[in-house]
Amino acid sequence: MSFLTLFLLAVGLSFDSFAVSVSSGLLKKEILFWQAVRIAFFLALFQALMPVVGWLGGVSVKNFMEPFDHWIAFILLSGIGVKMIVESFKNDEDKTVNPLDIKFIISISVATSIDALVVGISFALIEVNIVVAFLVIGAVTFVASMLGILCGKKSGGKLGKRMEILGGLILIAIGAKILIQHLAA
Secondary structure, three states: OOHHHHHHHHHHHHHHHHHHHHHHHHHOOOOOHHHHHHHHHHHHHHHHHHHHHHHHHHHOOHHHHHHHHHHHHHHHHHHHHHHHHHHHOOOOOOOOOOOOOHHHHHHHHHHHHHHHHHHHHHHHHOOOOHHHHHHHHHHHHHHHHHHHHHHHHHOOOHHHHHHHHHHHHHHHHHHHHHHHHHHHO
16 A cells, blocks of 8 residues: 555544544633643554554455455445544534543544544555554644644534545545555456
8 A cells, every 4th residue: 555545544444533532622711732642642652553454354354355355445434434424424422521521532532543443454454654654644643633722712513524434435535545556456
């Protein structure tokens, strides 16, 4: 997988974190910089670790799945993309939540990174450098989360939903690219 494709995948994965960060900024407009860093750090850490966990599981079944790995990557990435788009139309959670509570931060970090676990399985199938993936996904998610909190503090709530739709479309496009590359080879 090229660096550009990995970067775009990281951007697509980070939109859940971005949307949650926008909500955090909307919920608590007086979030201080270090509080935002704390939220962004946990979101980025979980988003970067989950593909590693998925990759570790995927490596063990690689030889068995290699003949149809491109189909699996396409289905997984497209499924996650469709899920993100569908969920973007659902109502927001109760706005009385404290986005600075560590239990809340960890729960949103896990919830927004489940799709990255599935992506990690596809990483094992298409031979991605997992260390580079970890660093790129973590960095992109951290920046997206910080920007999301800032946007939430400064703007209305519809921006997060639009970003989640865009993230889903990017994941679907990357899945289609992988499939087309393998079928054309």
